[in-house]
Amino acid sequence: MIRGLYIAGTGMNVQTKKLDVISNDLANVNTTGYKKDDAVIASFNEVLTYRLKDMENNIPNDRAIGSMNFGARVDQIYTQFAQGSLVKTDGLVDLALQGDGFFTVQTPNGVAYTRDGKFSINGEGALVTKEGYAVMGEDGPIEFGEDYLTNGGKLAVGEKGTITVDGRKIDTLALVKFNDNQGLTKREDNLYLANGGAEPFEGSVMQGYIEASNVNPVTAMVDMITVSRAYEANQKMIQVHDNLLGKAVNEVGRV
Secondary structure, eight states, rough: OHHHHHHHHHHHHHHHHHHHHHHHHHHHTTTTTTOEEEEEEEOOEEEEEESOOOOTTTTTTTOEEEEEEOOEEEEEEOOOOOOEEEEEEOOOOBEEEEEEEEEEEEETEEEEEEEEEOOOEEESSEEEEETTOOETTTTOOOOOOHHHHHOOOEEEOOOEEEEEETTEEEEEEEEEESSOOOGSEEEETTTTOSSSSSOEEEEEEEEEEOOOOOHHHHHHHHHHHHHHHHHHHHHHHHHHHHHHHHHHHIITTTT
16 A cells, blocks of 8 residues: 555656656747657566565465566656758748758857757857857858958858858858767757767758747647646545555554
């Protein structure tokens, strides 16, 4: 009976974590290049139980009863890197990646990677993210210089990430991919950290587009309802076990 309380309790913890993940996905449904998360659930390791100091017909009966586990847990948070839909904006430095890959950006804490191509040109003529992080090219941070800010020019980004102004090459975007995206660590500001293993990007760059989040809000809302009902079911099981324990102590125990 006590074990039933623990199992229901771990079930509630699991559903709470799943609800947090779904809520975060819904909060980022309009975040450019955001990738949805899933909570992977696993059971605790099974434990083999034995009879202890048990006698049957005056013969020791210390045999194995069987195995049991003590509920469920969140094993890992799995990020789905499926391609989001492309949204046309016609922005000169709005860029989207078609295929598996990432932009490289320089942050105060080092190099990071993102799918968010909603870039802008700051007052110093540098290409930056919404948070102000420098977008990296093959020659370092991409800078258009004061001449572009003053005189302008025809800015073009090729499918391979080559950036030109009036036909003059500025730099080429530092685009990378990874053999296993699950090895990336998700961080704030829609960024990812990696421990190496980067390879050249093999897809294409789309100028004037941004990649939408791959979160389906309808599916997420249905999942949220399902999780809420599962939480309530575990909550009711705790109430049932609590009532049974109360009867065992207050009624059966008196007899």
